[in-house]
Amino acid sequence: MNNVALAGNPNTGKTSLFNRLTGSYEYVGNWTGVTVEKKVGTLKNNGGYLVDLPGVYSLNPLSKDEGVATHYLLYDHISLILNIVDASQLERNLYLTLQLLEYGKPLAIGLNMIDVAKTRGIHIDDQCLAERLGCTVVPIVARTGAGCDDLANKLSSSVNQQAPLIIDYGRALEESIHQLISLLPDDQQLPPSRWLAIQLLEGNGLVRELLLKYISEPTLNECVEQAERNIKSETMSQSIAHHIRTIRGSYIQSLLEGCMRDTKKLAYTVTDRIDNIVTNRVLGLPIFLLFTYLIFKLTFDWLGTPLSDGLDYLITGPLTDIIHSLLSAAGATEFIEALILQGIVAGVGGVIVFVPQIFILFFMISFIEDSGYMARVAMVMDKIMESIGLNGKAFIPMIIGFGCNVPGIMAARTIEQPKERLLTIILTPLMSCSARLTVYSLFVGAFFKQNQALIVLSLYLLGIILALTLAKIFSSTILKQSSSFFVIELPPYRIPQLKTLFQSTWEKGKGFVRKAGTFIFGGSVVIWLMTYAGPSGLKVPMDESFLALIGGALAPIFNPIGFGNWQAGAALLTGFLAKEVVVSTMNIIYVAPDMHTLQGVMVDFFTPLSAYSFLAFILLYVPCLATVAAIKKETNSAKWTWFSVIYALIIAYIVSILIYQGGLLLGFH
Amino acid sequence: MYLTDIHQGEEVRITNTNRMNELVQRRLLDLGILEGSLVRIKHILPLGGPIAIETKGQLIGIRRRDARMIGVECI
Structure with a gap:
């Protein structure tokens, strides 16, 4: 093949x-x-x-x-x-x-x-x-x-066998290349010996690892040191890598002579003009913040919320009616009807209504990625990031994390320094992902009707500020490092193609829809059954169900932070699966057929202050299951995986207690 | 003279990269920025932030701390 x-x-x-x-x-x-x-x-x-x-x-x-x-x-x-x-x-x-x-x-x-x-x-x-x-x-x-x-x-x-290109690296280096080749076995499975020798001399760590299987370490080191001495004494270069780069560079120059003609037409004019504004000494940071604010306005106030409301109406109105009449026509039992309408439709539907908002957010993130602005954001943020022991590139995983933490954590691979990378992986879950957005949307609709976008923005900022603060603390204690590293290519701007944008948006968003069909569907069934069954049998009052028992056991812990009721405890527990499940659980627990009823019922259980404390807790308390798996995979360390779960829980509790108790002291309620 | 001493827009030739952090030096080498390259400062970010340099039609962001280690001469 x-x-x-x-x-x-x-x-x-x-x-x-x-x-x-x-x-x-x-x-x-x-x-x-x-x-x-x-x-x-x-x-x-x-x-x-x-x-x-x-x-x-x-x-x-x-x-x-x-x-x-x-x-x-x-x-x-x-x-x-x-x-x-x-x-x-x-x-x-x-x-x-x-x-x-x-x-x-x-x-x-x-x-x-x-x-x-x-x-x-x-x-x-x-x-x-x-x-x-x-x-x-x-x-x-x-x-x-x-x-x-x-x-x-x-x-x-083009599959014909091709002889390797041979570039003459000059006497000083060729000697060592030949010496290395003679030390290597004539094995067809290995890449060409000459290539291996050159890569090794250039300082390629992976090639060195491979060659150590065949050549003893002292011999290998001796060979490289000899080459280094030759280069220094016989050429103008200060290192082997430098020498090789120079030789290849002039090889390319002669190659291009006659093949390429550069009329030096001014190329970067548009990019220059945009960069003059977005990386401006004064305006750079404010523009980035303004841009972020506009994204939020668009996602919540201007476009997202009306669309979500429309979808909510469709699901709870016509769709529920159709399912209801279909079930009656099919002669479904009361149990099945309750399971489907109060369990699945309420649970899954409660999450699906947020699809428009999530897709708008993903669309905007795709736009930033495709336009070339992302690298500039990394530039603008580098100074701040450096002061907390990270570099500007760490901001990119964090922005992606706003969509979903999992790809954000994967994106941390481009960070060269291992400790900066680890730090970025651990802190990316503090970036408020789109799944948490569903919970915010539900609560701000119920408690903060006047300032929806602002309240949500404050939660996003809370996540960012905490991530930056913790980065400073971790990088000056447990993850100290000697040198930080930042070199970034700034691609020319381009106008994103609509087709690509839609594809990227769908690619990111389809996971959310799929989750609704699997995790949240299954979760809703289990949660509903746990509210339907209790120690005394089936069809018990909600307050005597298994879920109420479990949630009730947790409730005292949450009392000091403002939501010591079993419903909140149960929702937080199930939210570990995926944070949207919190919304599903609430829909089921409060037996709310639609978002507006649910928001009405919630007013009996939360005050605006405890609601805000709850939202902060949702933001921080533990990364969801998929994110924990990604952290485990990327750090390859159980210790750091546990660390990221436990520190998050502690921070969440501290922040919520500060918000709630502090708020009470200040006279909020 | 070092890269941080020149004005925005002025083109200079790199004479020495030896004082730089080795990793930065290697990455710049990958990008074809070494002794003899012509570079120009395109943007300087505020508060001691990074600078954007242009060389051979590419735009690269580096930290000012690293730029301070790059020896240059006027052409």
Whole structure:
């Protein structure tokens, strides 16, 4: 079976091309690090597999996601490499191409963004490039699909064995390269010896790990040190990596001579103008905050709430009536009817009504990702993040975490420093995700009708401020580190395509809809049964049900923070499954057919102050089940997973007690 | 003279990257920024925040602390 590896620099459109060639839909964006693990798809035309690797600048990895690509080249079988190259950044992109050609597998180049290059006045002769590199080169525009079919057809014909490219690195280095080659076994399973030797000398940690299986550590070190001495005495370079970079750089220069013509037309004018505003000394931060505020207004006040209200009316009105009459016609028992209407429709429907708001939020996040603003936000936030022991890049997982914490935690892989990465993973759950939004929406509708957007915004800010404060505390105590690291590429702005935006929104939002059909459906049935059954039998009054017993046992704990009733205890317990389940549980417990009735009933159990304390508790108390699983997977440590659950519980309790008791002292109720 | 000494918009040539943090140096090397490269400061963020530099048509954000370690000369 053909295994085609898709490799290229970050943010060059690999995933767009992957989607074109496999007909699937994966997550794309305009920032470095969208793809953090390899994805496999089936090629449309010949049934081979296409593997989308995270973007890398070179095969020598600095961060965890970059290691994925190198690891794949070292240990997996590849029949062809499809190297996607950004035509508007040809010189830099070819640096990786050279390393891939040295690797010696058949290679085809997709010369992407040829349209962008043209508008910047860069003319590339693809035939000339193909001849000089000795491989197929196809100009494409992955976003629109131009040239992609041509590329797909040429893939099947490019599988001929290709000899590795040999670049002369000069006497000083070649000696060590040859010495290393002689030490390596002649094993067909291994990548080419010369490539391994060069990568090792460059300082590639993963290659070193592999070579230590064959060469003893002292010999290996001696070899590298010898090369280092030679380089320092015989060349102008200060290190081997520097020397190799220089040689490859001039190789690329001579390669491009006659193949590429750069008329130096002013390229960045639009990007420049936008950047002058959004990264402005004075306006940068206020603009970011204003932008965030507008997103909230749109999600809650202007567009989201009217749509949710409409959906609520549809579900509780016509839909319930139809189900009711269908059930009666089918002769369903009273038990079945109650289970479906009071359990499933109330539980699942109560969550589904928030779909419009969640999709609007996801749409806005997709817009930020696709436009190129994300990298600027990281820039603007870097100084603040640095002062608390993180870097600006850590802000990206946090923003994604507003949609859902799970992809947010995954996005932390682009952070190079292990401790900064761990810190980001642990703190991302404090970012208020869309699932928690359902609970906020329900409560602000009942208790804070006048200031809905503001109250919700305050909860989001509470999460952010706590995350930043805790980052400072953790980074100066348990997660101390010596040096922080921040280098970020700022891609040119582009106007997001509507189609891509809708696809991204759906991709993020479908998980929410799926959850409603599985987790929340199942949860609703179980919760309803627990309210239906009690120690004294079935069909007991709600207050004597099993759920009331369990919730009641927890209630005293929540008394000091304002909601010591069994209903709140039960809702919080079930909320660990997924935070939307809190809404389902409340719908069932309070036997509310629709959102407005529920909001009316809740006034008997909460005051505005205890409601706010409850919302803060929901925000903080524990990451949901899926997030805990993601933390476990990403940190690979039970200790840190437990830590993230327990610290969250403690913080939640402290914050809620401060809000409630402090509020009482100040005369709120 | 160091990169932080030049004005926004002025183009200079890099003469020395040795004093930098090794990881930053390596990442810049990946991006083709090394001795001999021509760079220009495009934006300077407030409160000692990062700066955006332009080289070979790409825009890169780096911290001012790191920029202070990059030796440059006028051209």
